Amino acid sequence: MAPLPKPEVIDAIIRKKARYGYYADTKQWHRYAGDVYPPGQEQLSLRYLDHEGTPLVFEGPKPWIGFFQPFFAPLQTLHNIGIGHFEQVADDEVHARFGFEDQLLFPQLPWGLAEIRGGGFYDERYRLIDGEWYIVELEMRRTYQKISFPLWAIMRVQQWTGISLL
Template sequence: MAHVSPEVALAISRQKARYARYADTKQWDKFDKEIGLPTAQYVYCGTDGQPVALGTKKCVFESPGACAAWFGNFFSYLETLHNIGLGDFEQIAPDQVKAVFGFEDQLFSKHLGSWAGLRGGGFYYETWKLVDGEWYIQDLRMERTYQQATFLFKVGLIGASLLGLI
């Protein structure tokens, strides 16, 4: 395993912090353009290792833009917080790094607060690519190790799906 320099670890960690902040502050244009390569694939999995299905959508996205568009709509009804842990990095090529980040997230209804919420955590498994001096996500796979959702959150997902909101 080839370790990365502190500068590379810091640059990728900064980008990962922006990934979470842009999602939580609903800056979807920046999430789309500044974090991942245009061809980056994003896959979000549940505790069973399978892509999460929210409504009729499996959370597999072929680009940051597709991911930002879908989650931009989904998160518009929610207050969110994503906490990202320190990364574990492995240099696999001069311009590529594998990274694993632990995370915890919280999603709560804007109107019902903790009555309709989801809390969880797990790990992001990612490949980062250096392009023109900047690091970008090349591929991302989130795997939850735990998740707790309130009954009202689950009912809200069903209702939003039936209404075509997600």
């Protein structure tokens, strides 16, 4: 088993991961590049797997933001991220695993009828660049997901007809 990073490294990475969730929930997409992801870094591997293993893959922050910014725009979201497990794999590299739960609410439908709730794990690689730790590789794997029935029905109708209902 790889050694634990120093406490100050763990603290820096935990704070970085907290900002990752906060920026998504407050829709501060402009803050990712240069704060969460290394400045000027376009060669990042960002993979998101749903509970069935279907992947969304982004090679860099621009396509990632290009997808999530409009997707999250109408939503109310909350990301709860666990404290994490850490391994120092090199002097300038740490592997981190965080458990998470998230909620995505679609306020267009009344009474909380449209929501997605899920959870799983983030596996990430952090690298020390110019004295700062950054995410340089990320894989989110959902282990469960719940979609409210009204939203599930709307999504199926959209899929069958090609007409956007939300």
